[in-house]
Amino acid sequence: MDPLALARVQFAANISFHILFPTITIAMGWFLLFFKMRFRATRDDKWMQAYGFWVKVFALSFALGVVSGVTMSFQFGTNWPGYMNTVGNIAGPLLAYEVLSAFFLEATFLGVMLFGRQRVSDNMHTLATFLVAAGTTLSAFWILALNSWMQTPVGFEMIDGQAHVLSWWTVIFNPSLSYRLTHMLLASGLTASFLIAGVSAYQWLRGDRAPAVMAALRSGVFIAASLIPVQILVGDLHGLNTLEYQPAKIAAMEGLWHTERGAPLVLVAMPNQAGQRNDYAIAIPKLASVILTHSADGEVKGLDEYVGEQPPVAPVFWAFRIMVGVGVLMLVSSWLAAWTLRGGREPGAWVARALVTMTFAGWLATLAGWYVTEIGRQPYLVQGLLLTRDAASSTPASLIGLSLGMYLALYLLLIVSYVTVVFHLARKRARIDDPAAHGPATVAGSGPGASHSGLGKELPK
Amino acid sequence: MNVWLPTIFVFLMALSMLIYVVLDGYDLGVGILLRRANDAHKDEMIASIGPFWDANETWLVLGIGILLVAFPVAHGVILGGLYLPVAFMLAGLILRGVAFDFRVKAHDDHRAWWNRAFYFGSLLAALSQGFMLGIYLLGFQYSVASVAFASFIALSLVAGYALLGATWLILKSENSLLQLSIRWARASLWLTGVGIVAVSIATPLVSSRIFDKWFVLPNLFLLAPIPLLTLAVFAVCDRTLARMLLGKPHRAWLPFACAVALFLLAFIGLAYSLFPYLVVDRITYLDAATAPESLKFMLVGIAITLPVILGYTAYSYRVFWGKTRDLSY
Numbered sequence: 001m002d003p004l005a006l007a008r009v010q011f012a013a014n015i016s017f018h019i020l021f022p023t024i025t026i027a028m029g030w031f032l033l034f035f036k037m038r039f040r041a042t043r044d045d046k047w048m049q050a051y052g053f054w055v056k057v058f059a060l061s062f063a064l065g066v067v068s069g070v071t072m073s074f075q076f077g078t079n080w081p082g083y084m085n086t087v088g089n090i091a092g093p094l095l096a097y098e099v100l101s102a103f104f105l106e107a108t109f110l111g112v113m114l115f116g117r118q119r120v121s122d123n124m125h126t127l128a129t130f131l132v133a134a135g136t137t138l139s140a141f142w143i144l145a146l147n148s149w150m151q152t153p154v155g156f157e158m159i160d161g162q163a164h165v166l167s168w169w170t171v172i173f174n175p176s177l178s179y180r181l182t183h184m185l186l187a188s189g190l191t192a193s194f195l196i197a198g199v200s201a202y203q204w205l206r207g208d209r210a211p212a213v214m215a216a217l218r219s220g221v222f223i224a225a226s227l228i229p230v231q232i233l234v235g236d237l238h239g240l241n242t243l244e245y246q247p248a249k250i251a252a253m254e255g256l257w258h259t260e261r262g263a264p265l266v267l268v269a270m271p272n273q274a275g276q277r278n279d280y281a282i283a284i285p286k287l288a289s290v291i292l293t294h295s296a297d298g299e300v301k302g303l304d305e306y307v308g309e310q311p312p313v314a315p316v317f318w319a320f321r322i323m324v325g326v327g328v329l330m331l332v333s334s335w336l337a338a339w340t341l342r343g344g345r346e347p348g349a350w351v352a353r354a355l356v357t358m359t360f361a362g363w364l365a366t367l368a369g370w371y372v373t374e375i376g377r378q379p380y381l382v383q384g385l386l387l388t389r390d391a392a393s394s395t396p397a398s399l400i401g402l403s404l405g406m407y408l409a410l411y412l413l414l415i416v417s418y419v420t421v422v423f424h425l426a427r428k429r430a431r432i433d434d435p436a437a438h439g440p441a442t443v444a445g446s447g448p449g450a451s452h453s454g455l456g457k458e459l460p461k
Numbered sequence: 462m463n464v465w466l467p468t469i470f471v472f473l474m475a476l477s478m479l480i481y482v483v484l485d486g487y488d489l490g491v492g493i494l495l496r497r498a499n500d501a502h503k504d505e506m507i508a509s510i511g512p513f514w515d516a517n518e519t520w521l522v523l524g525i526g527i528l529l530v531a532f533p534v535a536h537g538v539i540l541g542g543l544y545l546p547v548a549f550m551l552a553g554l555i556l557r558g559v560a561f562d563f564r565v566k567a568h569d570d571h572r573a574w575w576n577r578a579f580y581f582g583s584l585l586a587a588l589s590q591g592f593m594l595g596i597y598l599l600g601f602q603y604s605v606a607s608v609a610f611a612s613f614i615a616l617s618l619v620a621g622y623a624l625l626g627a628t629w630l631i632l633k634s635e636n637s638l639l640q641l642s643i644r645w646a647r648a649s650l651w652l653t654g655v656g657i658v659a660v661s662i663a664t665p666l667v668s669s670r671i672f673d674k675w676f677v678l679p680n681l682f683l684l685a686p687i688p689l690l691t692l693a694v695f696a697v698c699d700r701t702l703a704r705m706l707l708g709k710p711h712r713a714w715l716p717f718a719c720a721v722a723l724f725l726l727a728f729i730g731l732a733y734s735l736f737p738y739l740v741v742d743r744i745t746y747l748d749a750a751t752a753p754e755s756l757k758f759m760l761v762g763i764a765i766t767l768p769v770i771l772g773y774t775a776y777s778y779r780v781f782w783g784k785t786r787d788l789s790y
Contacts, residue, residue: 099526
């Protein structure tokens with residue numbers, strides 16, 4: 001394999017592995033704050049028990065996000081030196097601001113949030129929880145500002161082959177940031193709520209129907225059910241923004257090879273890049289024009305306008321359909337579950353099983369969405385400015401291959417361990433007979449029992 | 462080209478790296494010592510670093526981030542030249558970072574494996590970092606001599622991190638673990654001492670440029686305080702640990718302070734040997750600096766955030782001040 005392909009696979013593997021965990025933690029930080037605030041408002045122990053359980057999953061997800069994020073900070077330079085040489089003046093400061101304003105904040109207050117409950121006041125502990133949630137979200141802001149700039153680069157001039165900033169405001173608040181940031185934050189909200197709903201449903205199915213489990217289940221389901229319609233709307237707006245700035249990506253997503261008026265909506269097909277056509281297509285006439293131009297005769301640009309700079313069509317086409325398909329499943333399952341849970345009802349076995357199946361649905365949709373946007377930008381690394389192949393390093397294929405093998409083995413081990421441990425923790429919770437008896441959820445006490453929220457490893461089994 | 466901006470950034474980068482080495486040094490050191498402890502001690506040891514390790518590691522991201530952002534040309538050459546050791550270091554940091562959580566959350570049968578991963582990851586990260594330093598000092602040659610030199614630095618750094626870890630544990634532990642930590646500290650102090658002496662002799666021998674920077678007049682006299690202070694700190698540390706072993710009154714913070722001082726002195730010596738090069742004999746920090754408008758934009762951010770970061774880092778250390786209590790959540 002040539003070094004460029006290996007560098008791509010390695011970077012894709014790392015960034016795909018990495019995004020799984022921030023996608024959970026960005027929104028779960030806010031879930032934890034929500035549980036904490038509910039407890040402060042109601043003084044009902046179930047909220048603190050829900051907090052106590054989910055903070056463990058949060059800590060685990062956070063650790064995986066941190067270690068894979070550290071890896072990323074090295075690979076920007078090792079895999080894509082041409083990237084930093086060309087747009088380092090823009091990418092560098094945005095990454096630096098992420099580390100300075102967000103990474104330290106979340107890392108430091110995570111310590112206080114996890115371990116400080118006996119050592120700081122309840123207000124301070126709530127503030128620490130807030131700062132961790134705010135830090136993860138701020139982190140997402142900077143990373144998405146940079147990614148959006150790579151999709152819709154503005155606010156700079158090229159001098160001797162290097163981008164120089166004209167206006168930082170324009171660079172950061174570039175035309176696609178608001179859409180991409182909202183889409184990603186909602187994706188995180190959905191990923192976390194389906195995880196919480198799925199694991200709680202799993203506990204419910206195993207007979208653990210404690211108030212804390214039901215509270216988490218209901219929170220996950222109702223938040224998922226409210227976010228998914230918003231996400232569908234935002235996704236549509238994001239698509240129209242992409243049509244304006246990156247029409248080739250939209251053409252690949254829709255599988256449209258030729259510019260035409262009254263373009264059909266291709267539902268499924270086997271995109272054939274060599275033949276520049278779809279094989280076995282099933283399409284609805286004129287619908288793509290209606291969706292994209294709001295007119296049955298509107299003209300939609302096809303891939304033939306972008307010969308020589310077409311993205312690989314099949315992966316973009318399919319990833320888009322996976323994302324949309326999972327979105328539809330999310331809509332159906334969350335609304336169904338919300339309906340059965342209305343007015344404090346129990347979920348029922350089939351709905352609970354459906355939620356368990358959807359536990360990691362957010363991961364699938366998020367990854368598919370990122371594949372659409374990243375592969376859809378190819379062959380460019382920075383749209384219209386820098387080709388991916390021009391940014392690659394001269395590192396020998398053998399070295400990249402060796403480290404790639406090591407990373408893949410490690411990531412496989414970790415992902416299996418992660419999923420196993422999340423469900424192991426869920427079962428462990430269920431083994432505790434009477435959680436309420438162990439759960440003095442106030443922070444006033446400082447004795448060795450004070451921080452147990454009925455879920456700890458230190459409890460007798 | 463403005464000289465001040467790159468100079469400020471090279472100083473900030475060096476500062477981040479120094480803070481990283483000291484802070485992550487003690488928690489990697491605790492990981493390295495983990496293999497020698499029993500299960501109860503293991504929990505106590507990891508509890509002593511639990512609230513801190515994550516923020517400690519962030520200093521590495523900041524240091525590498527400044528290198529990437531402020532000196533992109535040097536970043537490419539350095540990380541390109543250290544490709545495999547960097548990959549091994551990252552694998553080590555990944556294993557250890559996740560083991561923190563997995564070891565208490567995974568199935569009980571798997572716990573011993575995650576403890577091993579914690580130890581092995583810490584060791585691998587420390588060895589890789591030392592190896593990287595050695596290869597870096599010699600300008601990225603992979604000859605038999607340079608690999609031997611780098612391997613020796615790798616072992617010395619493991620000893621140094623173990624010293625930081627053991628002296629940190631003296632601050633944070635009580636009773637039987639405290640006694641054990643004092644012994645670990647003394648053993649690693651002597652190993653670190655051997656390492657410092659050998660590396661100090663070997664470095665000018667393998668690099669004539671570094672030899673010329675130290676062994677000419679009047680530099681030799683102006684620089685004399687560095688080795689002399691190192692010797693003095695070593696002696697103070699050894700005497701304090703000896704008193705501790707005998708159970709005489711002592712200051713618990715002194716060994717850790719001495720360990721930090723040893724790292725600081727070694728760091729100053731190293732920085733002097735390298736200055737003004739980022740890549741030995743090839744690229745100075747002025748050659749590698751990025752555009753001034755980007756450096757200015759970052760400097761604004763650093764000027765605002767760094768004091769805040771230092772402030773809440775101090776707050777976090779104050780919250781967890783004193784001997785470690787059972788940490789669970």
